[in-house]
Amino acid sequence: MSAPILSAHNLVKHFNAGGFGAARKVVRAVDDVSFELAPGETLGVVGESGCGKSTTARLLVQLLTPDSGSVRFDGKVVGPELPLKAFRSKVQMVFQDSFASLNPRMTMIDAVAFGPMVHGASRGEATRKAQDLLDRVGLDPARFGGRYAHELSGGQRQRVNIARALAFDPQVIVLDEAVSALDKSVEAQVLNLLMDLRRERGLTYVFISHDLNVVRHISDRVMVMYLGEVAEIGPAESLYSAPRHPYTEALLAAMPSLDPDRRTLEAPLAGDPPNPIDPPPGCRFHTRCAHAFGPCSTQVPVSYKVGKSHVAACHLNTSKEQVA
Amino acid sequence: MTPLPSQSDTPLVRVHDLSVRFAGTPPVHAVNNVSFDLAPGEVLGILGESGSGKSVTLKTLLRLLPERKTRITGTIEVDGQDVLSLQGRALADHRGGVASMIFQDPSLALDPVYTIGQQIAETVIRHEGASKTDAMARALEMLELVRIPSARRRLDNYPHEMSGGMRQRAMIALALACRPKLLLADEPTTALDATVQIQILLLLRDLQQELGMGVIFVTHDIGVAVEVSDRLAVMYAGSFVETGSVRDVIRDARHPYSKGLLAANLVGAVPGTRLDAVPGAPPALSALPEGCSFAPRCAHAEAACSASPIPVWTGGDGRWARCVQASRAEAMAGAGGRS
Numbered sequence: 001m002s003a004p005i006l007s008a009h010n011l012v013k014h015f016n017a018g019g020f021g022a023a024r025k026v027v028r029a030v031d032d033v034s035f036e037l038a039p040g041e042t043l044g045v046v047g048e049s050g051c052g053k054s055t056t057a058r059l060l061v062q063l064l065t066p067d068s069g070s071v072r073f074d075g076k077v078v079g080p081e082l083p084l085k086a087f088r089s090k091v092q093m094v095f096q097d098s099f100a101s102l103n104p105r106m107t108m109i110d111a112v113a114f115g116p117m118v119h120g121a122s123r124g125e126a127t128r129k130a131q132d133l134l135d136r137v138g139l140d141p142a143r144f145g146g147r148y149a150h151e152l153s154g155g156q157r158q159r160v161n162i163a164r165a166l167a168f169d170p171q172v173i174v175l176d177e178a179v180s181a182l183d184k185s186v187e188a189q190v191l192n193l194l195m196d197l198r199r200e201r202g203l204t205y206v207f208i209s210h211d212l213n214v215v216r217h218i219s220d221r222v223m224v225m226y227l228g229e230v231a232e233i234g235p236a237e238s239l240y241s242a243p244r245h246p247y248t249e250a251l252l253a254a255m256p257s258l259d260p261d262r263r264t265l266e267a268p269l270a271g272d273p274p275n276p277i278d279p280p281p282g283c284r285f286h287t288r289c290a291h292a293f294g295p296c297s298t299q300v301p302v303s304y305k306v307g308k309s310h311v312a313a314c315h316l317n318t319s320k321e322q323v324a
Numbered sequence: 325m326t327p328l329p330s331q332s333d334t335p336l337v338r339v340h341d342l343s344v345r346f347a348g349t350p351p352v353h354a355v356n357n358v359s360f361d362l363a364p365g366e367v368l369g370i371l372g373e374s375g376s377g378k379s380v381t382l383k384t385l386l387r388l389l390p391e392r393k394t395r396i397t398g399t400i401e402v403d404g405q406d407v408l409s410l411q412g413r414a415l416a417d418h419r420g421g422v423a424s425m426i427f428q429d430p431s432l433a434l435d436p437v438y439t440i441g442q443q444i445a446e447t448v449i450r451h452e453g454a455s456k457t458d459a460m461a462r463a464l465e466m467l468e469l470v471r472i473p474s475a476r477r478r479l480d481n482y483p484h485e486m487s488g489g490m491r492q493r494a495m496i497a498l499a500l501a502c503r504p505k506l507l508l509a510d511e512p513t514t515a516l517d518a519t520v521q522i523q524i525l526l527l528l529r530d531l532q533q534e535l536g537m538g539v540i541f542v543t544h545d546i547g548v549a550v551e552v553s554d555r556l557a558v559m560y561a562g563s564f565v566e567t568g569s570v571r572d573v574i575r576d577a578r579h580p581y582s583k584g585l586l587a588a589n590l591v592g593a594v595p596g597t598r599l600d601a602v603p604g605a606p607p608a609l610s611a612l613p614e615g616c617s618f619a620p621r622c623a624h625a626e627a628a629c630s631a632s633p634i635p636v637w638t639g640g641d642g643r644w645a646r647c648v649q650a651s652r653a654e655a656m657a658g659a660g661g662r663s
Contacts, residue, residue, distance in 0.1 A: 185584055192598050210517070260569075
């Protein structure tokens with residue numbers, strides 16, 4: 001892999017969940033998460049609710065400060081070596097809720113032009129840029145530029161959010177469930193737009209979603225998270241065809257089959273995901289894992305290299321080489 | 325409890341030419357001329373996007389829509405009863421007794437100030453006049469039926485003490501407590517994680533077979549619809565545009581909208597390639613276009629598509645699609661076969 005454009009190093013983020021002293025409860029939202037992004041690639045992030053995928057996204061764009069660990073952009077540690085303002089123009093984010101992420105009192109043209117103006121562009125310059133960008137995401141600026149967020153449909157608003165993220169000419173965009181709230185036919189349009197933009201501008205995406213079909217379609221590599229940890233990360237192709245972590249296997253088996261003659265006969269996992277407040281000891285997945293054996297309930301699994309740039313944190317792979 | 329009629333030709337649900345308008349300026353045409361039958365023990369999946377009228381259709385079957393603002397025309401028969409004429413106690417008997425419903429969000433559908441046991445028992449007491457003890461025993465039986473672990477302890481839980489998947493099971497138990505003949509499911513797994521969703525779908529499929537109920541399952545997710553349904557109806561802008569057995573609709577969709585939905589669900593798509601996306605957005609239900617509502621978004625639209633009525637293509641086995649192109653393709657194939 002070429003030198004990473006963005007990388008996470010041992011990110012940890014715990015949230016206080018009430019209580020004092022010994023009774024203090026801590027949500028271990030993200031626990032020691034590391035990964036790298038090569039320029040131009042798309043990394044899909046999947047996992048159930050509460051697995052820490054959104055917290056990881058927010059740590060990555062510095063909307064949250066990690067308890068420990070660091071984010072590097074182009075080899076420079078964000079904060080000490082790379083000022084936040086410079087970093088923000090390189091790494092942008094699009095959120096799930098297209099309505100909540102737009103200022104209800106701003107017209108769409110102003111919403112897109114706002115960022116560049118804060119970063120020193122003149123009003124005329126920023127407005128021109130905003131018009132070009134709205135046009136690029138498929139919204140006629142003459143028709144939609146003067147509208148407010150409530151005057152657009154969900155798909156149109158998400159296009160505006162994408163245009164706004166592009167206003168800085170960023171190199172990386174973090175998409176946190178950016179298409180999940182859209183209807184399927186509109187979702188397909190926005191996915192096409194994202195794939196076109198990626199090709200045109202050489203963008204790098206972190207694509208977070210609970211929809212495994214969509215993630216497979218758009219991603220080069222996929223990271224599977226479970227209760228704040230990385231269970232498995234690898235090329236989309238090999239991870240989907242030959243998962244090496246039982247959790248990945250279960251997630252894939254839980255996908256509806258889309259084939260009336262091969263309906264799912266058995267649920268791959270029982271029960272709901274456990275609470276991240278008090279995650280199980282050892283491997284956090286061992287309470288739901290069909291293959292759990294001796295060390296799983298006591299020893300935290302290290303990461304094993306199970307294929308070309310394919311890593312899984314599971315005791316079943318002990319025959320493989322460990323990853324530092 | 326009356327036993328199910330052994331004769332399965334009499335449909336459990338018969339909906340004919342159902343239209344629902346919401347008052348307003350302009351009025352909203354939420355459901356337009358929908359007709360379908362549901363056999364006892366059959367599962368019909370209604371597939372559509374937001375605003376397609378699928379939930380409104382379902383709510384009409386229980387008469388849950390605000391009466392003063394809604395105008396319903398057409399006929400609905402459930403188990404031989406004319407649902408639209410039901411009033412007062414008879415309507416209350418219908419809701420929960422003959423037909424009952426499960427919703428997307430159980431934390432909104434369940435009452436937060438009563439325990440799960442109390443809520444199920446209340447239904448049983450109201451519908452079957454059971455004693456409190458008997459009703460509680462039924463509640464326990466129901467929780468066991470939906471496979472809630474340590475059911476006896478869960479009886480005394482309030483909804484907020486349960487996880488999302490568990491609450492959804494509790495709501496299913498509540499809906500089935502009086503053994504309805506018809507279960508209406510409105511996106512019951514949409515808010516759940518994938519690994520929990522499949523558990524609930526399998527549970528519903530098992531219970532449907534065990535209890536022999538008819539089910540109408542509304543969803544926007546083709547994958548979910550395929551897992552549970554026998555038959556599928558695709559809904560767009562308040563109308564059914566295509567129906568047939570799940571197998572036929574998935575393998576051989578005839579309506580361009582159904583095809584677009586399948587493409588958007590990445591059926592057979594090669595990773596990284598552009599998707600065959602349907603352009604535009606659904607029309608406003610207050611200003612539906614004349615003729616086919618899908619024509620403005622359709623790649624094959626022609627002049628005939630904006631004239632009413634749109635011809636209907638029919639295949640065997642209750643299969644049809646309302647589309648100019650689909651019916652012409654069939655006519656040509658037929659002519660070609662004869663010459």
